[in-house]
Amino acid sequence: MTDLTAGFDLTMDQQVALRTAATRLGAEFADVYGPETIERFLYASYDQFADRSSIAKFLPLLAERFARQRLGALAKVEGRRDDGRPVVLFLCVHNAGRSQMALGFFQHLAGDAAVGWSGGSEPGIEVNPSAVAAMAERGIDITTKYPKPWTDEVVRAADVVVSMGCGDACPIFPGKRYLNWELDDPAGQDVEHVRPIRDEIERRVRGLLADLGVPSVNIR
Template identity: 75%
Template sequence: MTETTYHRDGLSVDQQLALRTAAARLREEFDGVYGTETIERFLHSSYDQFATFSTVPNFLPLLAERFARQRLTALARVEGLRTDGRPVVLFLCVHNAGRSQMALGFFTHLAGDAAIAWSGGSEPGIEINTAAVAAMAERGIDISGEYPKPWTDEVVRAADVVITMGCGDACPIFPSKRYEDWVLDDPAELTVEQVRPIRDEIERRIRQLLDELSVPAQH
């Protein structure tokens, strides 16, 4: 992505600068793995995916950088260019705003650095469910910094286990991959009190999943 690529309608000077800075960080991080063209193509497409529905345009370059980093990491695993042997679990739901984000929060909290977890949605929402954020905070886990995002082919292909939660036929299916469908109530428009049982069931399932993956829970 050259400098002129950023000069599109709707992008401020600050956004252009932020994207150039993000591209530089990603080039340094993936040096020797992917070239500039691939890295900037992923950053560009990631930005466009969030630009269609984000209500916080100044935050878009950071979202794009984070998502591009995840996608490039996934692609490197799929292509065998960078792997560390840790299991990867992907949590999918419809809006990536409640169930999958709570599952991601528990998995990351309990697994630590022993495993990797990602999440995505078939129809990503605008923001994380506030009741889910509050319910997780009661357990000492902060998911307020997460954001709804779609899934991409490379992310699904890089996962060892794909956990689906209500996305039905929209959930991507790849052969020779372990899938589990967790039937859980959707926390959308529920109160914190109503979300707590869903949260607790997700934690139970996460602990069981970690045990099956031989990843010791750290808490």
């Protein structure tokens, strides 16, 4: 069996955390994929974040969450698992502002009735603090979100792909439904200037959910 840890400088704690993550993912996808496929996705996902020293202690957790999303997406693409819920992918350049706010509204408003993902063509290091603060004003916590790249299986599994400023860098797959939302970039802006962007995103997300036939919950 290939040593998937080769090339990684892992602490003992990280090794234990990744083995534990592999066990959890193995249990979740036991009816779909074998241990080798699951571990391959887990370590590939770890590699996506390995050079970001600011989140070093969270790397195994981020890798597990990203691998779970990717495995779920692949299972849908391959027809191995599909619960019928619509899947929407929000994309921007850094996956730090617009797409994270859109995902926050989408998940909050749709609840369990739909699935939302986000990604970036050039993922940043952290979610924009002004976006976090602006969303907190609406009672939505996005502090646990993190910038991540899009992957082929995630794009292919989405029913709708919403792009926000990533232009030609956004992935295009024939037959996929695409929406392009022209929105100001909140990067480098304070909360006061992010609020109008946030409100426009909420309006568009509500419209998208209505178009998909997904009822929206109220925001307290």
